Amino acid sequence: MxxxxxxxxxxxxxxxxxxxxxxxxxxxxxKVGYPLVLSAGLSIVEDLAGLGLPLIADFKVADIxxxxxxxxxxxxxxxxxxxxxxxxxxADAARACVEVAHNxxxxxxxxxxxxxxxxxxxxxxxxxxxxxxxxxxxxxxGIIAPATRPERIARLREIVGEKAIxxxxxxxxxxxxxxxxxLVDGVIVxxxxxxxxxxxxxxxxxxxxxx
Ligand code: O7M
Numbered sequence: 253m254x255x256x257x258x259x260x261x262x263x264x265x266x267x268x269x270x271x272x273x274x275x276x277x278x279x280x281x282x283k284v285g286y287p288l289v290l291s292a293g294l295s296i297v298e299d300l301a302g303l304g305l306p307l308i309a310d311f312k313v314a315d316i317x318x319x320x321x322x323x324x325x326x327x328x329x330x331x332x333x334x335x336x337x338x339x340x341x342x343a344d345a346a347r348a349c350v351e352v353a354h355n356x357x358x359x360x361x362x363x364x365x366x367x368x369x370x371x372x373x374x375x376x377x378x379x380x381x382x383x384x385x386x387x388x389x390x391x392x393x394g395i396i397a398p399a400t401r402p403e404r405i406a407r408l409r410e411i412v413g414e415k416a417i418x419x420x421x422x423x424x425x426x427x428x429x430x431x432x433x434x435l436v437d438g439v440i441v442x443x444x445x446x447x448x449x450x451x452x453x454x455x456x457x458x459x460x461x462x463x
Contacts, residue, residue, distance in 0.1 A: 254433040255280035256459050257308065257418060259442030260300075265292035269299050274452040275445060276303045278459040283440055284332075285310035297331040306333040312363060314338035317348040324352035324360075334359040336396060339383040347390045359394070362387035364408050367398035367421030380404065384411040394418060394437065399427030405435045429461045 258279045262268040268288055282305050288296055300307055309332040313323050320337065327335045337349040339362040346362055353360035364387060365371060365380035375383075380397075387395045394416025397405045405419060416437040421427040423444030432439055441458055448454035 254436060255418075255438035256455065257281045257283050257438050257440045258445055258455065259283045259285070259310075259420065259440050260446065261285060261287040261442050262446050263287055263291040265296060265299070268292060268296065271446050271451045272300055272303060272305075275455040276305060278452065278455040279305065280438065281306045281308055281334075283308040283310050283336075285312075294330050301331050307331065308334040308336065308361075310336045312336055312338050313349055314341050315345065316341070317345045320345050320348040321352055324349050328352065328356035328358055332358070334361065334393070336361045336363065337392075338363050339386045339390075340379075343386050343390055346386060346392065350390050350392050353393075354391075360392050361394045361396055361416070361418060362390070362392045364395040364397050364412075365401070365404055366396075367400045367419075367425055367427070371398065380408060381411060384408045388412055388415065396420065396440075397436070399429075399432040399436075399439065400425050402427075402431050402435055405432065409435065429458060433461060 256279045260282050309327045313320050324335050339346045350360040364384040365375040384395050397408045397417050397419050399419040399421035418438040419436040420440035422429045422439050445451050445454045
């Protein structure tokens with residue numbers, strides 16, 4: 253079954269926790285990124301940990317190997333279970349994230365191609381394919397690929413094989429959940445759920461689509 257990952261890009265701490273709690277029965281993981289951590293503080297991780305769902309740190313880590321290592325050590329010390337990193341910084345830097353994740357029995361995912369329109373300015377001509385190959389070579393646990401371009405997911409699947417593909421861009425960005433759910437291991441959904449009048453009902457609806 254395709255996983256449902258809630259992208260909790262909510263700025264208010266109390267609302268973030270409320271949404272996460274109400275959606276918890278219908279989701280498999282929670283992705284937390286800069287919007288929430290910079291607004292609520294890193295201790296939001298402690299508030300969410302009680303839900304018993306894996307927490308993914310979407311910091312799209314993109315620095316030199318030593319700095320990547322320091323960032324990822326802080327991520328896992330805070331209580332996250334997985335981290336998302338960029339691959340364009342090179343194999344040594346990406347591998348630093350993977351090593352730290354695995355040392356903490358966690359996971360690391362590499363961004364292969366992004367979902368927004370502007371992504372095509374740079375993720376073309378084989379760049380995404382190279383990033384997917386890098387993810388495999390670095391022994392990352394999977395890649396991020398765009399729900400807005402299902403044909404690209406299919407192409408990247410040829411490269412990563414059975415590694416996980418997590419895909420943002422359904423709903424608010426226009427990607428069709430039915431199409432994408434068949435191609436990926438997990439769909440990442442933010443606004444369609446957390447901006448809904450009833451986020452739990454919307455999460456439940458997405459959880460039925462992915463079966
Ligand atoms: O459903 P949305 O559009 O409200 O939210 C999508 C989330 O996925 C949001 O947190 C984005 O930052 C993230 N995302 C993309 O939308 N596109 C990408 O290409 C990559 C990501 C992402 O999660 O990267 C790890």
